[in-house]
Amino acid sequence: MANLKDLKVRITSVRSTQKITSAMKMVAAAKLRKAQENAEAARPYAERMERMVASVGASVEGIDGAPAMLAGTGKEDTHLIVVCTSDRGLCGGFNGSIMRQTRKMIIELRGQGRTVKLLCVGGKGRDGMKREFSTDIIGTIEGIGRRGVEYSEGRDVAEKITSLFEAGEFDVCTIVFNRFQSAMTQIPTTQQLIPFAPEEPEDGAAEAAGAKISNNESGPSPVFIFEPEEQEILADLLPLNVAVQVFQALLESAASEHGARMTAMDNATRNAGDMIEKLTLIYNRTRQAAITTELVEIVSGAEAL
Amino acid sequence: MSETSNTVEFELVSPEKLLISEAVEMVVVPGAEGDFGVLPGHSLLISTVRPGVINIHEGGAIKNSIFVAGGFAEVSPERCTVLAEEAIPVADITINGAEKRLESARAAIADLAEDAEDLSRVHAEKELKAAEAMMVAAKSD
Numbered sequence: 259m260a261n262l263k264d265l266k267v268r269i270t271s272v273r274s275t276q277k278i279t280s281a282m283k284m285v286a287a288a289k290l291r292k293a294q295e296n297a298e299a300a301r302p303y304a305e306r307m308e309r310m311v312a313s314v315g316a317s318v319e320g321i322d323g324a325p326a327m328l329a330g331t332g333k334e335d336t337h338l339i340v341v342c343t344s345d346r347g348l349c350g351g352f353n354g355s356i357m358r359q360t361r362k363m364i365i366e367l368r369g370q371g372r373t374v375k376l377l378c379v380g381g382k383g384r385d386g387m388k389r390e391f392s393t394d395i396i397g398t399i400e401g402i403g404r405r406g407v408e409y410s411e412g413r414d415v416a417e418k419i420t421s422l423f424e425a426g427e428f429d430v431c432t433i434v435f436n437r438f439q440s441a442m443t444q445i446p447t448t449q450q451l452i453p454f455a456p457e458e459p460e461d462g463a464a465e466a467a468g469a470k471i472s473n474n475e476s477g478p479s480p481v482f483i484f485e486p487e488e489q490e491i492l493a494d495l496l497p498l499n500v501a502v503q504v505f506q507a508l509l510e511s512a513a514s515e516h517g518a519r520m521t522a523m524d525n526a527t528r529n530a531g532d533m534i535e536k537l538t539l540i541y542n543r544t545r546q547a548a549i550t551t552e553l554v555e556i557v558s559g560a561e562a563l
Numbered sequence: 564m565s566e567t568s569n570t571v572e573f574e575l576v577s578p579e580k581l582l583i584s585e586a587v588e589m590v591v592v593p594g595a596e597g598d599f600g601v602l603p604g605h606s607l608l609i610s611t612v613r614p615g616v617i618n619i620h621e622g623g624a625i626k627n628s629i630f631v632a633g634g635f636a637e638v639s640p641e642r643c644t645v646l647a648e649e650a651i652p653v654a655d656i657t658i659n660g661a662e663k664r665l666e667s668a669r670a671a672i673a674d675l676a677e678d679a680e681d682l683s684r685v686h687a688e689k690e691l692k693a694a695e696a697m698m699v700a701a702k703s704d
Binding site for chain 2: 296299300302303306307309310313314409412481482483484485486490491494495498502505
């Protein structure tokens with residue numbers, strides 16, 4: 259039978275853990291709301307950017323010397339995977355699901371005989387991938403989104419990717435991140451950044467818009483005037499598009515992180531509550547047993563006289 | 564989307580959020596190869612935007628001016644979308660603020676080492692151009 263003092267110490271310790279987890283839950287909830295607002299507010303820009311790249315891209319399609327970022331390098335030998343995780347833990351399966359997805363992807367790509375390189379955003383991703391793929395990690399970026407994700411942070415990550423691409427370090431770049439659905443669910447998502455590949459539904463929407471515009475024209479695709487030339491616009495637009503997509507992914511990832519943490523901490527708080535209840539019950543029983551024993555001793559002592 | 568036929572749907576979007584979305588009579592955008600005005604029924608156009616001021620016109624007068632630090636514009640007969648990397652209403656710009664930005668941009672260029680990366684040089688020069696345009700905008704206000 260556990261002794262009373264030990265039980266008391268355990269109850270106190272669980273209670274203080276519960277205070278911490280419940281505080282973390284509140285903080286995560288507050289941050290989640292902010293992050294969610296930011297992610298939603300940034301959506302129009304990303305959507306319009308994608309539409310614009312699609313229309314410029316369509317007009318240079320098939321032309322020789324189309325930028326490599328749009329058309330690809332012509333081969334798919336080396337893949338760069340950008341892994342978006344958090345810097346801090348205590349957020350449930352948030353980082354685990356990303357790493358599982360990435361590992362699956364790496365194994366699949368290797369099976370096809372391709373080289374894989376990893377760029378880790380967030381310290382947890384690096385720690386997790388280091389064990390198995392330490393030689394493939396070519397860089398880590400930490401400290402993003404300390405006080406809300408800023409556009410410049412997304413741009414910095416994108417510039418790193420772009421300069422690696424220009425140095426011929428990889429042919430295809432994919433970003434793996436958690437897409438925010440609700441505080442309970444985050445969906446690990448992979449999205450191709452380079453070469454430019456519009457998302458399926460987005461593509462359909464862009465085509466629909468294009469078709470609408472070209473109604474009164476003879477050609478199947480709308481004819482745009484470009485100022486300056488298509489190639490020059492693309493040279494600016496494509497890196498910017500990468501920056502925007504990365505920024506969007508970081509925002510989604512940040513919102514997901516807070517959501518995951520909130521849920522995890524909510525569970526932890528509830529578990530701590532259950533544990534306190536159980537321990538208190540044992541404590542009370544033990545105390546009562548001790549009192550009963552003492553009484554029995556006194557009574558039997560008195561009877562013996 | 565189809566308001567009266569004499570207005571064009573104008574949207575100004577920054578990476579952080581959708582700033583303006585309204586029907587306007589005319590909007591003048593600082594294109595990379597010169598300012599262009601957008602009226603309803605404009606041809607399809609995609610242009611880069613240089614740092615400068617976007618003017619929204621109504622009834623023959625400027626109703627609203629916004630400073631943008633570069634970006635892209637997409638124009639269709641019924642819509643004009645500007646993707647700006649940074650956008651501030653001209654009314655919110657002070658000459659002091661613009662001066663400070665200009666100074667720090669100049670200092671940043673001066674601080675660049677000879678062998679500085681191309682990327683940081685491009686950044687610094689871009690920032691300087693934006694600051695200069697901001698100064699012009701502040702003075703004109």
